[in-house]
Amino acid sequence: MREAIIHGPEALTAGAVPASNLLPLRVRGLCLTLGGRRILNSLDLDLGPAGCTVLLGPNGAGKTQLLKVLHGLLEPDAGEVDWNGAAPGQVTSRQALVFQKPVLLRRSVAANVDFVLKSRNLPRARRHALLDHVGLGDKARQPARLLSGGEAQRLALARALATEPEVLFLDEPTASLDPASVNRIEEIVLKAVRNGTRVILVTHDIGQARRLADEIVFLHGGRVAEQAAADRFFAGPRTPAARAHVSGGLVL
Amino acid sequence: MQDMGEALAVAMTLVLSGDGDLVEIVGLSLRVSLTATVAACAIGLPIGALVATNRFPGRGAVLVVMNALMGLPPVVVGLIVYLHLSRAGPLGFLGLLYTPAAMIIAQTILIAPIVAALSRQVIEDMHAEYADHFRSLCLNTRQTVQALLWDARYALLTVALAGFGRAVAEVGAVMIVGGNIDHMTRVMTTAIALETSKGDLPLALGLGIVLMILALGVNALVHSLRLTAVRQAYA
Ligand SMILES: Nc1ncnc2c1ncn2[C@@H]1O[C@H](COP(=O)(O)OP(=O)(O)OP(=O)(O)O)[C@@H](O)[C@H]1O
Numbered sequence: 187m188r189e190a191i192i193h194g195p196e197a198l199t200a201g202a203v204p205a206s207n208l209l210p211l212r213v214r215g216l217c218l219t220l221g222g223r224r225i226l227n228s229l230d231l232d233l234g235p236a237g238c239t240v241l242l243g244p245n246g247a248g249k250t251q252l253l254k255v256l257h258g259l260l261e262p263d264a265g266e267v268d269w270n271g272a273a274p275g276q277v278t279s280r281q282a283l284v285f286q287k288p289v290l291l292r293r294s295v296a297a298n299v300d301f302v303l304k305s306r307n308l309p310r311a312r313r314h315a316l317l318d319h320v321g322l323g324d325k326a327r328q329p330a331r332l333l334s335g336g337e338a339q340r341l342a343l344a345r346a347l348a349t350e351p352e353v354l355f356l357d358e359p360t361a362s363l364d365p366a367s368v369n370r371i372e373e374i375v376l377k378a379v380r381n382g383t384r385v386i387l388v389t390h391d392i393g394q395a396r397r398l399a400d401e402i403v404f405l406h407g408g409r410v411a412e413q414a415a416a417d418r419f420f421a422g423p424r425t426p427a428a429r430a431h432v433s434g435g436l437v438l
Numbered sequence: 439m440q441d442m443g444e445a446l447a448v449a450m451t452l453v454l455s456g457d458g459d460l461v462e463i464v465g466l467s468l469r470v471s472l473t474a475t476v477a478a479c480a481i482g483l484p485i486g487a488l489v490a491t492n493r494f495p496g497r498g499a500v501l502v503v504m505n506a507l508m509g510l511p512p513v514v515v516g517l518i519v520y521l522h523l524s525r526a527g528p529l530g531f532l533g534l535l536y537t538p539a540a541m542i543i544a545q546t547i548l549i550a551p552i553v554a555a556l557s558r559q560v561i562e563d564m565h566a567e568y569a570d571h572f573r574s575l576c577l578n579t580r581q582t583v584q585a586l587l588w589d590a591r592y593a594l595l596t597v598a599l600a601g602f603g604r605a606v607a608e609v610g611a612v613m614i615v616g617g618n619i620d621h622m623t624r625v626m627t628t629a630i631a632l633e634t635s636k637g638d639l640p641l642a643l644g645l646g647i648v649l650m651i652l653a654l655g656v657n658a659l660v661h662s663l664r665l666t667a668v669r670q671a672y673a
């Protein structure tokens with residue numbers, strides 16, 4: 187059944203990307219209950235080998251929790267998550283997640299990156315390039331927790347890229363960022379996608395979804411309400427909930 | 439009985455002139471309590487960190503015991519150590535009773551639970567914040583604990599100072615296992631108790647002043663540590 191990938195090849199705009207053997211991802215009947223509430227309700231999802239999938243959905247739809255389950259940080263109550271034959275917990279180290287609220291260590295900016303590099307036995311020399319890449323080269327010595335919100339997001343992104351993950355989860359990486367920082371992060375993400383990183387990104391910025399997505403997954407009511415190639419999705423969402431979400435209407 | 443003001447004046451000269459007896463007593467106090475603090479941290483920090491970062495059956499009971507041990511009465515600790523170190527006790531052959539080593543052991547037992555319980559709280563709060571990031575990096579327990587100990591360094595130094603403060607000010611345990619022997623096991627608190635009962639108020643007051651200054655100094659250090667941590671957003 188592994189061929190049953192929902193989106194067509196038109197989703198894969200970056201056609202020359204080498205297939206990562208972590209993909210395809212196959213999720214079946216995923217259920218997650220938190221605090222007595224059903225967050226994910228028998229969710230099915232298939233993700234193809236390459237590109238950028240944007241996860242859309244209203245506040246509280248379960249996007250953040252879904253990313254955590256896929257990344258192996260959260261054990262679901264039921265269901266099957268299959269990364270090309272591997273369970274999430276087995277492939278966590280080949281992935282990276284930039285959290286919605288970045289968790290910065292009580293250390294300098296440089297030490298935050300060094301910590302990740304050291305945990306993977308990667309050469310510390312890569313830190314300079316990483317920090318320059320996200321435009322934090324001149325802040326290396328500053329305490330990380332004194333960074334502005336946007337700078338903190340960029341540091342979190344640099345840390346995530348440090349391990350050269352095959353799959354990169356980004357949970358609203360540009361929320362509360364100025365337009366220049368948004369541009370910068372979007373460029374970094376697009377570059378990562380071109381280099382073969384499988385990106386799964388959550389955003390509430392519909393414009394950003396249009397700019398970055400090869401494919402849209404719309405989460406609603408604890409399930410995937412709609413999954414389609416980006417151009418087809420934005421040409422006209424099929425479900426009323428997705429239509430309302432994109433046009434800024436109320437989703438109930 | 440001497441006049442209070444006169445005693446205070448003599449006490450001040452003792453302190454300021456660096457009186458031999460006084461310096462010796464203060465020196466031993468610091469040596470015993472600082473060593474006990476280091477030992478208590480060596481025991482208490484790993485325990486606190488492991489309890490903070492691990493879920494295991496009976497953890498709730500461990501927490502209750504750890505918190506209860508924080509309030510161990512010094513005389514009880516002294517009595518227990520005495521029973522072990524006395525000639526008839528299981529460790530009597532070591533001949534440690536009435537030595538500074540016995541006092542260090544007693545104070546270590548007294549404050550290790552404080553270090554363990556307080557550091558457990560500090561590290562657990564930080565772990566709750568870091569857990570997702572660390573799990574995303576697939577850190578093992580050793581790496582996790584190391585990182586938490588380092589990131590909590592300011593708060594943990596405060597914990598160590600709290601332990602030191604309790605050790606240096608306690609009198610019951612060192613009195614029982616040290617015996618308050620002149621030039622051997624006489625520390626500030628036991629000396630104050632003895633000199634007061636003998637009526638030698640100047641030395642008692644002088645030591646009292648040093649003890650107060652020490653307490654003030656420790657608190658000032660805690661305060662400046664906190665300021666440093668806050669300034670760098672490392673608190
Ligand atoms: N530990 C928890 N205990 C109870 N409920 C939780 C817990 N964590 C999350 N939830 C609930 O799960 C639901 C989904 O949360 P999630 O963070 O995945 O939403 P989201 O789609 O990322 O929303 P947003 O767009 O606001 O980030 C929310 O209603 C939230 O209140």
Ligand SMILES: [Mg+2]
Binds near residue numbers: 250251357
């Ligand atoms: Mg979220």
